[in-house]
Amino acid sequence: MQAAVHLCEVGPRDGLQAVSRTMPTADKTAWLKALHAAGLRHMEVASFVPARLLPQMADAAEVVAHALTLPGLKVQALAPNLKGVQAAAAAGAQVVSVPLSASEAHANANLRKTIAQAVEEFRHIVAWRNEMAPALQLEAGISVAFGCSMQGAVPEDDVIRLAHTLAQAGADVVGVADTTGMANPAQVRRMYRSLFAELGNADDEGRPGKTGGAHVHNTRGLGLANCLAAYDVGVRSFDASMAGLGGCPYAPGASGNVVTEDLVFMFEAMGLHTGINLDRLMAARAPLAAGLPGEPLYGMTPEAGVPKGFMPTTAMQGPST
Amino acid sequence: MQAAVHLCEVGPRDGLQAVSRTMPTADKTAWLKALHAAGLRHMEVASFVPARLLPQMADAAEVVAHALTLPGLKVQALAPNLKGVQAAAAAGAQVVSVPLSASEAHANANLRKTIAQAVEEFRHIVAWRNEMAPALQLEAGISVAFGCSMQGAVPEDDVIRLAHTLAQAGADVVGVADTTGMANPAQVRRMYRSLFAELGNADDEGRPGKTGGAHVHNTRGLGLANCLAAYDVGVRSFDASMAGLGGCPYAPGASGNVVTEDLVFMFEAMGLHTGINLDRLMAARAPLAAGLPGEPLYGMTPEAGVPKGFMPTTAMQGPST
Numbered sequence: 001m002q003a004a005v006h007l008c009e010v011g012p013r014d015g016l017q018a019v020s021r022t023m024p025t026a027d028k029t030a031w032l033k034a035l036h037a038a039g040l041r042h043m044e045v046a047s048f049v050p051a052r053l054l055p056q057m058a059d060a061a062e063v064v065a066h067a068l069t070l071p072g073l074k075v076q077a078l079a080p081n082l083k084g085v086q087a088a089a090a091a092g093a094q095v096v097s098v099p100l101s102a103s104e105a106h107a108n109a110n111l112r113k114t115i116a117q118a119v120e121e122f123r124h125i126v127a128w129r130n131e132m133a134p135a136l137q138l139e140a141g142i143s144v145a146f147g148c149s150m151q152g153a154v155p156e157d158d159v160i161r162l163a164h165t166l167a168q169a170g171a172d173v174v175g176v177a178d179t180t181g182m183a184n185p186a187q188v189r190r191m192y193r194s195l196f197a198e199l200g201n202a203d204d205e206g207r208p209g210k211t212g213g214a215h216v217h218n219t220r221g222l223g224l225a226n227c228l229a230a231y232d233v234g235v236r237s238f239d240a241s242m243a244g245l246g247g248c249p250y251a252p253g254a255s256g257n258v259v260t261e262d263l264v265f266m267f268e269a270m271g272l273h274t275g276i277n278l279d280r281l282m283a284a285r286a287p288l289a290a291g292l293p294g295e296p297l298y299g300m301t302p303e304a305g306v307p308k309g310f311m312p313t314t315a316m317q318g319p320s321t
Numbered sequence: 322m323q324a325a326v327h328l329c330e331v332g333p334r335d336g337l338q339a340v341s342r343t344m345p346t347a348d349k350t351a352w353l354k355a356l357h358a359a360g361l362r363h364m365e366v367a368s369f370v371p372a373r374l375l376p377q378m379a380d381a382a383e384v385v386a387h388a389l390t391l392p393g394l395k396v397q398a399l400a401p402n403l404k405g406v407q408a409a410a411a412a413g414a415q416v417v418s419v420p421l422s423a424s425e426a427h428a429n430a431n432l433r434k435t436i437a438q439a440v441e442e443f444r445h446i447v448a449w450r451n452e453m454a455p456a457l458q459l460e461a462g463i464s465v466a467f468g469c470s471m472q473g474a475v476p477e478d479d480v481i482r483l484a485h486t487l488a489q490a491g492a493d494v495v496g497v498a499d500t501t502g503m504a505n506p507a508q509v510r511r512m513y514r515s516l517f518a519e520l521g522n523a524d525d526e527g528r529p530g531k532t533g534g535a536h537v538h539n540t541r542g543l544g545l546a547n548c549l550a551a552y553d554v555g556v557r558s559f560d561a562s563m564a565g566l567g568g569c570p571y572a573p574g575a576s577g578n579v580v581t582e583d584l585v586f587m588f589e590a591m592g593l594h595t596g597i598n599l600d601r602l603m604a605a606r607a608p609l610a611a612g613l614p615g616e617p618l619y620g621m622t623p624e625a626g627v628p629k630g631f632m633p634t635t636a637m638q639g640p641s642t
Contacts, residue, residue: 152630182628184590185549220628221583221621222590225545228506232553262542269505269543300542307503307541309473 001313004272006203006237007260008042008213009035011288012063013078014257015245017047017056019295025059027291029066034284035242039276039314042074043067044097044239048084061091068092076139080111085125085138095137097175098122100166102142102159105150106179110143119165126170139173139212140166146191147182156187160194167210173202175212177239178226181219185229188214192233203236213237216258218244223258224266231272238263242281242288244298256298261285265301268312277314278306322634325593327524327558328581329363329534330356332609333384334399335578336566338368338377340616346380348612350387355605356563360597360635363395364388365418365560369405382412389413397460401432406446406459416458418496419443421487423463423480426471427500431464440486447491460494460533461487467512468503477508481515488531494523496533498560499547502540506550509535513554524557534558537579539565544579545587552593559584563602563609565619577619582606586622589633598635599627 012032016023023031032045045067046060060077067075077093079085088096100118101107107115122140129136144151145159163174176191183191192211200209214230214237216223227238240263246256264276282302289297306312333353337344344352353366366388367381381398388396397416398409409417421439422428428436443461450457465472466480484495497512504512513532521530535551535558537544548559561584567577585597603623610618627633 147628147630149629152628153632180628181625182631184587186591219621219625220586221580222545222587224543225549225587228546228549259542265541266505266543266546270507300540304502304540307468307473307501308470309468310503311474 001273001275003275004236005231005267005274006042006213007040007264007274007276008044008076008237008239009040009242009260010044010215010239010257011241011243011245011260013044013047013057014239015241015243017054018245018247018256019056019292021292021295022056022058023291025062027287028059028063030287031284031291032063032067032070034280034287036070036073038280038284039274041072041275042076044076044078046077048077048079048088048091061087064088064091064093078141081121082125082128085136086128089129089133089136093136095139097139097141098125099141099143100162101148102145102154102162102176103148103151106144106148109150115162119162119169122166122171123169130170137172138170139175140171141175141177141212141215142166143177143179145176146178146187147180149180149182156191156194159191160198163195163211164198167199171210173212174199174210175215177215178217181217181222183216183226184222185225188216188226188229189233192230192235196234201234201236204234213239215239217246217256218258219247219256224262227258227263228266240264243285243302259299259301261299262301265306268314269310271313273313275314278312322594322596324596325557326552326588326595327363327534328361328584328595328597329365329397329558329560330361330563330581331365331536331560331578332562332564332566332581334365334368334378335560336562336564338375339566339568339577340377340613342613342616343377343379344612346383348608349380349384351608352605352612353384353388353391355601355608357391357394359601359605360595362393362596363397365397365399367398369398369400369408369412382408385409385412385414399462402442403446403449407449410450410454410457414457416460418460418462419446420462420464421483422469423466423475423483423497424469424472427465427469430471436483440483440490443487443492444490451491458493459491460496461492462496462498462533462536463487464498464500466497467499467508468501470501470503477512477515480512481519484516484532485519488520492531494533495520495531496536498536499538502538502543504537504547505543506546509537509547509550510554513551513556517555522555522557525555534560536560538567538577539579540568540577545583548579548584549587561585564606564623580620580622582620583622586627589635590631592634594634596635599633
């Protein structure tokens with residue numbers, strides 16, 4: 001059965017880098033294996049940044065190498081600059097996501113660059129990729145696209161203009177992220193309609209464009225509603241994080257990314273095939289918990305269990321390994 | 322400004338009856354006053370059931386009497402049978418919601434009746450109302466309409482048939498409830514489209530029908546997504562519970578009703594006027610907490626705070642008292 005929606009598990013990157021302790025490499029690889037066994041075929045597994053800044057990601061190359069042993073897995077990493085992209089490519093990452101910001105305040109805080117400087121860096125990355133690693137897929141990820149904790153509201157026009165610039169600069173895919181959980185469903189629909197009009201939809205099979213999947217945080221509880229809104233207007237790829245790991249330093253105590261388990265439950269309950277087996281997905285929380293003892297794991301569906309009589313579209317799959 | 326969506330706060334009934342301790346009457350009335358000051362103009366404030374079954378609701382008549390002093394408040398109570406409806410009417414409730422079940426298993430567990438017996442009881446209630454209390458509005462509330470913890474899936478046809486029967490029997494409004502948090506957005510849209518086709522929409526100003534607002538639980542985290550789905554197809558009234566109080570005995574640990582604070586934030590962020598001031602709504606958590614010390618209060622927006630630069634439609638209102 002063809003998947004109706006595609007999920008990218010970003011917990012190993014977005015989640016683990018938000019947790020202060022460092023998950024041992026062996027636990028990371030056990031977790032990736034369990035996620036893969038549940039049916040996930042796209043994961044952002046590591047961030048290529050200096051280990052002194054993010055010690056949680058010091059084993060990025062090793063984790064990518066392990067991820068590459070999992071059959072059929074699209075292995076994605078994050079890298080904020082050319083040096084990081086080169087390291088990710090050297091490690092074997094098939095997709096590298098490069099973060100930029102829709103607000104100057106966030107660009108400065110997160111990247112120590114102006115937006116213009118970040119775009120310039122992205123052009124260097126594309127030039128290097130074109131010459132040295134033509135098979136490498138480059139995704140430009142626009143952070144705080146739906147609002148910024150420092151700047152406040154972010155005009156949609158700013159996002160669309162930046163997305164257009166990055167697509168023209170050579171990004172294969174341009175994604176927008178609700179980094180701080182400020183998006184609402186009406187805004188999500190407007191944003192994706194505008195992006196699709198400008199860049200097309202990467203998931204449009206007939207005429208693929210460049211707009212990437214949705215990346216939303218659940219900071220104010222709207223994560224699933226925003227994913228539904230995105231789905232309604234044609235988004236078919238979604239980032240999510242097991243147990244809602246992740247988060248935003250500007251919203252203390254708030255949970256992070258939209259919870260993979262809840263998102264899979266929502267889509268499967270709607271009859272939309274995800275290719276992800278919910279029982280095995282729940283089982284993949286165990287290696288995560290083992291690697292981060294005492295870390296709170298979020299998720300409403302794991303807590304309540306699937307409803308009696310629940311008929312997922314992905315129940316009938318044979319065993320996946 | 323005309324409200325684009327109408328919220329009914331059900332925490333004082335659905336929430337407090339799910340909490341094992343009893344909130345003192347003075348704390349209940351202080352809480353109702355704070356909710357009213359935030360702009361809520363419709364509340365289900367009590368349940369008229371024998372005090373030996375629900376000691377939390379022993380002061381129902383007193384709470385209704387207080388609620389009637391709050392200007393412009395539509396005062397609703399719940400009552401499972403004729404005796405309860407009579408008591409609610411005597412206390413002055415303007416609307417009484419009568420619960421029925423879409424599954425025999427739940428009807429038996431919750432009401433100790435078959436569905437047919439519950440419908441028969443409802444006919445007696447209507448007959449009494451018509452003769453003795455013609456101004457009393459009667460809402461029939463169909464529990465477990467989206468799935469039952471005991472029966473499992475509930476066929477939509479069963480719900481529509483029961484809704485039709487109850488409307489014919491004389492219900493002013495027929496509401497469907499996702500009592501156990503099993504609904505998904507696709508199902509919600511199908512259900513309301515069918516109900517509107519059969520009964521019309523009570524919130525349709527041009528041609529008001531009998532389908533009531535949405536009552537969903539957040540057991541699996543889909544509460545807001547399901548409300549969004551309902552809104553999309555024309556639902557304009559929503560039950561919600563401050564701090565997510567409520568819950569379902571068949572999903573231990575899971576939170577209860579959709580959280581009023583999060584729902585108001587979602588709608589206001591979408592530019593839909595609720596008439597509810599978020600700051601004052603947040604402030605109404607204090608009297609709730611005071612009346613139920615130590616009880617966990619849920620809600621993502623209260624935890625994270627409203628985003629910087631947030632412009633609610635209901636900010637401009639003058640002081641309400």
